[in-house]
Amino acid sequence: MLRKAFWILVALVGACAVGGIALHRGETINAMWIVVAALCIYSLGYRFYSAWVAAKVLSVDPTRATPALRLNNGRDFVPTHRWIVFGHHFAAIAGPGPLIGPTLAAQFGYLPGTLWILVGGVLGGCVQDMTILFLSTRRNGRSLGQMARDELGPVGGFAAMLGTLTIMIILIAVLGLVVVNAMKHSPWATSTVFATIPIAVLVGLYLRNIRPGRVLEGSIIGLALLLFAVVGGGWVDSHPALRELFNLQGKPLAWFVIGYGFIAAVLPVWLLLAPRDYLSTFLKLGTVLLLALAVILMRPEIHMPAVTQFIDGSGPIFGGSLFPFVFITIACGAISGFHALVSSGTTPKLIGNEGDVRLIGYGSMMLESGVAVMAMIAATLLQPGVYFAINSAPGIVGASAEAAVATITSWGFPVTVDQMAFLAKEMGESTLFARTGGAPSLAVGMASIFSSAFGESMLAIWYHFAIMFEAVFILTTLDAGTRVGRFMLQDALGHVWKPMGETSWYPSVLITSALVVAGWGYFLYIGVVDPNGGINILWPLFGIANQLLAGIALSVATGILIKQGKLRYSWVTGVPLAWLAIVTTSATWEKVVSGDPRIGFLAAADQMAARLASGSMPPEQAAVAPQLIFNQRLDAVLAVMLSAILWVVIADMVRVSLRAVRGRPVPPNSEAPHVHINSIKIGAEAA
């Protein structure tokens, strides 16, 4: 009785908070409204929906032995406490995505993005993560690609592989661009980010040669050095000669990131990738906690309107109307297909009891969704004029500071040159105009929350701490992604010529790594030379690719449910799948055929070609124009290809499902046979 009353109260408070943020039309609104709405929606989703899905739809069976129990080898198959697996899984799924997407989508106002994060998370992303984790656990930890092949057939399997490789290339390019934009002409940020590399190598040597496997010790030393690097960046910035050394343009920084990506991908993992990953994981968990604490302590006011005029598609950060682009821009945080790869990788091999998939799959994604909500708060607590000045490319608002503030003020978001100069000085930067990519504006937002909660005088330190924090795990994603791309390519080329498939044969390692790096390096380089900032092109493409991967994962899940005779529950994954199919297809349609050059790839290519032909282009722009024109056309082809892959997988799923419903033969269920949990425990005691 008391419990019922409690949940009714949660529902009422949640409804009031959602109503509050949706209907509020004052000057500002307190961030606590959003926090309360989020907490209530997550609790209701976890308590009721996830429990129902686990029990009825998935038929989770806590008496069934998991692969960690059956195949326990003390190394990768190890039954682990559920909160520990929760921590590992959350650290694996949470990357820079949920921080950047909401920051960019804030151009529509705080409301659309927040609602999509909450609803998409509870009904889409969390369900996807839990379902794939469960299906993979039932199949001894098989990967999404293998499950697609086993359960749907070779077509689905091949499409999943192609989709994964494509998303990897685009993801790394866009993240590389975010780091380059954060370091551009910022000696402090650049020197701090550079310093993270030798620090990681030092920790790597410590963990291998000095104290093998003592991760806590190594990480504490590394974190202390990282904090020192943040402060040290400030000294570099105030030293005239050193300052010039690290004051770099976009192009050399892009080459640095490309070279770094190649070297990191061919070096042994223990030297650079693994130690930096430990550091970034601790930083991530610490910063997320700190941010949550600071938001609750400070209860900041949101200055962005609920909805801005840019829902019509004229937004300065990326072109395109609210539908479908808010659903593309915020992928991670609402639903992210990439999680399906992690959920069908390491995590299922650690789960000690099937019942834990609810906490680990649904719960971790809920927390990641909460991180996205905090990123949205950090972006919208800035004065809207300041937010737009930081995030708008010079090609949109004008190259000079005066032109930019005039344009932005004319939209109804007043901002002045003095205000921006003062802010830049406070943050220890020479300018904050046109720092596109989301990282700098997020860092300004985080720095203002942190400094007001934990020390007003340290704004510049907090700003560069936030930049370092984002860069560290972007670089981890960059070389981990390059490595995964390399393995996939080696696997594929191994079918053509056997030696290429040997993962430790050095010529193959070098060639395939170079191919993958060249793939993302190309998009990164074009993004850097593009006067409109590149993010405008690459982020939507990344969103489409990520949602495509989620579509593949949900197709596999829906197909399996129907094959198992659960047609009446298939809407649980089928509705999110249908929504993603609509969103990605209409976004692709707009990105390809829209006549607005800020939205359509082909329209942009044609407009630029016409300007080039008429000779009205300044010479420095004319020099890169042919590359940009080619790239826009390539992007159009890529977008169509991505949508086509999704529809092929959906068609394959529908084909298999129809056969199953009609009682015709389908690929057999690939679940591992049922073993009762007690038989393992008795066996272990006997041994």
Place this chain on the structure above:
Amino acid sequence: MSIQRLTSFFGLAWSMIRSLATDDAYDKYLAHHAQAHAGSPPMSRRAFYMKQQQSKWTGVSRCC
């Protein structure tokens, strides 16, 4: 709270932190090895750490 409960609380917290950092992975491996493969010598701490890193970074273990 009694001293005993306090120390057991911190003991639990410490073991959770060690587990999260995978500091206890080698101890777990040794325990498993002693039970399942008694007789054959276990891997050294360093060899185990290297093998663990290799298998961790062969699949997709980090996301965007």
